[in-house]
């Protein structure tokens with residue numbers, strides 16, 4: 001794969017019939033948000049939801065871009081971090097949207113990372129039985145993954161993302177300029193989801209990442225190329241299987257283990273964030289595939305080496321503060337949304353870029369594998 005000639009704005013279309021939408025990718029999109037939104041959603045008012053880290057950096061520029069385009073807006077700022085994906089904050093967002101008399105034809109905007117996107121999208125999906133929704137993702141993770149595809153929701157004490165709806169956005173504005181203020185830890189976490197697309201079914205993209213990841217971290221054309229490639233990969237899967245009846249489950253590579261680890265660390269972002277859980281989960285998925293004689297252990301070592309190179313955690317013992325016993329992880333795994341008739345479904349692999357959906361994975365095998373890997 002070669003780098004593009006210029007870092008100009010890119011557009012990826014998510015093809016879903018009457019619910020199709022564009023993902024605009026490039027620098028300066030917050031400054032031109034008013035014009036982009038005004039051109040598509042004529043005469044709408046807007047409720048913007050953001051978090052306390054993003055608000056001081058980007059709320060005012062976003063609101064003034066709307067004001068310049070003659071769009072009236074209200075805003076709601078929430079605490080940052082995974083714990084915000086809760087009923088309490090869902091209620092706050094619904095109250096703010098209704099209190100501002102945002103109508104169905106108006107729009108609810110998520111300005112922030114995946115936490116704000118998932119929560120706000122859920123609120124937009126249920127307020128007035130479905131309101132228009134715009135994603136303005138500000139983290140790498142949100143730009144390459146969570147802002148696309150319409151999965152929205154909150155966490156439950158029974159597990160991650162267990163309460164939510166599918167609700168597609170009408171537009172995604174991914175301003176790549178804002179990624180310069182993201183912490184290195186959060187940038188790395190988002191990178192795990194970028195690498196995921198290579199590991200699912202794009203071995204050439206994974207090899208390109210192994211070579212070019214430093215350029216992605218430092219910004220410029222390689223970063224935009226990686227974001228656009230990721231969005232296109234996700235858009236293709238979502239267009240083929242919007243509601244995860246089959247193929248879309250591939251996007252869950254590393255997530256069955258990762259979500260169990262997030263639940264086990266009580267969604268404490270100081271200990272583990274989603275992308276870190278996915279990084280550890282993808283290494284575990286490759287190691288488990290090797291243990292089941294589906295793939296070579298060399299592939300698992302290659303995945304581990306690359307994620308370690310970029311500075312991501314690659315094993316459970318990298319999680320600070322210890323973990324509950326394996327049986328607790330197994331309980332979270334049993335609540336995974338891919339479980340069918342009580343049988344576990346995992347995304348396993350035959351090698352780099354050869355992932356597949358494995359139904360009916362024996363729980364006993366998973367348990368003994370996790371016992372080997374658990375730091376105790």
Ligand SMILES: NC(=O)c1ccc[n+]([C@@H]2O[C@H](COP(=O)([O-])OP(=O)(O)OC[C@H]3O[C@@H](n4cnc5c(N)ncnc54)[C@H](O)[C@@H]3O)[C@@H](O)[C@H]2O)c1
Pocket residue numbers: 051052053054057080081082085112113114115116118138139140141142145146147148149150151152161178179180181182183186189190273274275
């Ligand atoms: N719906 C989906 O398809 C999907 C896909 C992947 C992940 N997710 C969800 O997304 C969430 C993780 O998203 P995330 O990694 O963006 O976490 P996040 O929303 O917590 O954002 C990470 C941190 O970065 C801060 N931040 C965001 N943008 C910033 C910027 N430009 N400058 C400075 N700070 C900034 C945030 O305030 C936060 O502290 C998880 O809840 C995960 O389950 C959903």
Ligand SMILES: O=C(O)C(=O)C[C@@H](O)[C@H](O)[C@H](O)COP(=O)(O)O
Pocket residue numbers: 145149151160161193244248249251252255337
């Ligand atoms: O969009 C999807 O489909 C995904 O699985 C993307 C994942 O990266 C994301 O973390 C998603 O929220 C997980 O979905 P879930 O259904 O396992 O909760």
Ligand SMILES: [Zn+2]
Pocket residue numbers: 145193255274278
């Ligand atoms: Zn994810």
